Amino acid sequence: MKLYKLFVSFLIISLLFIGFFHPIISITQDLGRHFLLGEIILKTLSVPKTNLFSYTYPDFPFVNLHWLSEVLFFVIFKTIGFNGLLIFSTTIVIASFGLMFFKLFKSNNFLALSGGSILYLLILFERTDIRPEIFSFLFLSIFLAILYKYREKYTKWIFLLPFIEILWVNMHIYFIIGNALLFFFLLENIILKRKKLFSKKTKVL
Known part of the structure; x- marks a missing residue:
């Protein structure tokens, strides 16, 4: 396989x-x-x-x-x-x-x-022409790779994201995608933690 x-x-x-x-x-x-x-x-x-x-x-x-x-x-x-x-x-x-x-x-x-x-x-x-958006492809891939790795297990690579975002802001307009990804991953993390907390309280009751 x-x-x-x-x-x-x-x-x-x-x-x-x-x-x-x-x-x-x-x-x-x-x-x-x-x-x-x-x-x-x-x-x-x-x-x-x-x-x-x-x-x-x-x-x-x-x-x-x-x-x-x-x-x-x-x-x-x-x-x-x-x-x-x-x-x-x-x-x-x-x-x-x-x-x-x-x-x-x-x-x-x-x-x-x-x-x-x-x-x-x-x-x-x-x-396929040479355009600044190629950097958005790269930064998006790095963002996703780090965020998914962080979802599985804590990684210090997460601290690279702000520095990558600084580069992204100055290289292509799609930098807003990076901000959106961070927001949705953070939102997902909050929801999952609340579910776990609610589940524990239910078991206690």
């Missing part, structure tokens, strides 16, 4: 690699803007607070929620080029899913969850 799980995991990870590791023929979508903003931030050591690329309203207030991703993309691009950036992006995505599959190995619903993953990949392949 373990060999079967390894094969399915390898298949899905391979699909990820094929889907995301494609040559960059031109600067697509928002990548050019990310490069330029990353360069501006490095040169000025400040994050622009207005929409610099608007012709009609350049002074419009703008909160850049992925400035750190832009700096990182620009540095990698200038250091090792497009191919290096592509390898970096693909590695982040594969690491994110790989972490989840590592947790799936212990699940009794491995087959169903794997099938769901393949369906999700079909949606994900519509957005």
